[in-house]
Amino acid sequence: MKRQYFNGNCFKYFFKNPKFKTIVFIHGLGLNQDVWSWQLSLFKNYNVLIYDLLGHGDSKDPVGEISLSMFADQLLQIINHIKLEKFILVGFSLGSMISRKFASLHPSIVEALVLLNSPNRLLDQERDEILERAKLLKDEGPESTTDAAINRWFSIPFQKSNPHIVQLVRNWVNNNKKEIYAKVYPILYFGSIDLKSLHESKPTLIITCDQDFANGPDAAEEIANHFKNSNVRILQSLRHMALVEDYKKVFVEIDEFLVSLNLH
Secondary structure (H helix, E strand, O other): OOOEEEOOEEEEEEOOOOOOEEEEEEOOOOOOHHHHHHHHOOOOOEEEEEEOOOOOOOOOOOOOOOOHHHHHHHHHHHHHHOOOOOEEEEEEOHHHHHHHHHHHHOHHHEEEEEEEOOOOOOOHHHHHHHHHHHHHHHHHOOHHHHHHHHHHHOOHHHHHHOHHHHHHHHHHHHOOOHHHHHHHOOHHHHHHHHHOOOOEOOOEEEEEEOOOOOOOHHHHHHHHOOEOOEEEEEEOOOOOOHHHHOHHHHHHHHHHHHHHHOOO
């Protein structure tokens, strides 16, 4: 599938069958649509849309104030372009925050939500850490934070046994423009503040990992308090990037959830 472009947005739309439900996958901060490559081969019975967020991959750079609404508007442009009427949103990290915001703004077209390793950074200390990291990104570039990110994202055994995958992810992060990356990074805090007052009744699966220390079980349970109809799943012995490290386990959780909804 070739990359497609519309109004500066880069995406791929895998349309397989008009009878299939559609899943829109939204990647995390500093990554790109290719982070879903391991998952896509497993979702055989769904139409799938993946895309690069503004300022990431091959999509255009954001203009003006960075906000979850800005990213939600980007998705709305893409789904209107390809004429999607209803879909399931699966978001990872920042992508899960955008999913929540989009569903609040356009509730009639989102059928269900899957939130993977979602941030919930509300404390002053967390704000200060995020702003400090954003300054480091602006001054020294992505390479200054990548080693620490890799250790937060992947378990040590996975890093040792899969150096080629770790290097691929490292390259994705390092390819970000430092000015844009630094500009977007604070959304992990300010986006959490934005979502603090939102409540949702759509069927929602919240997945995180026992070793995702910044976005782990406590964050998942707090987020679940905002959802009347949610399930929380905690995956063991995994860190932030379970969708890559143990992509089959993540797929099984999502697939079982979607099957239980009987959306077809």
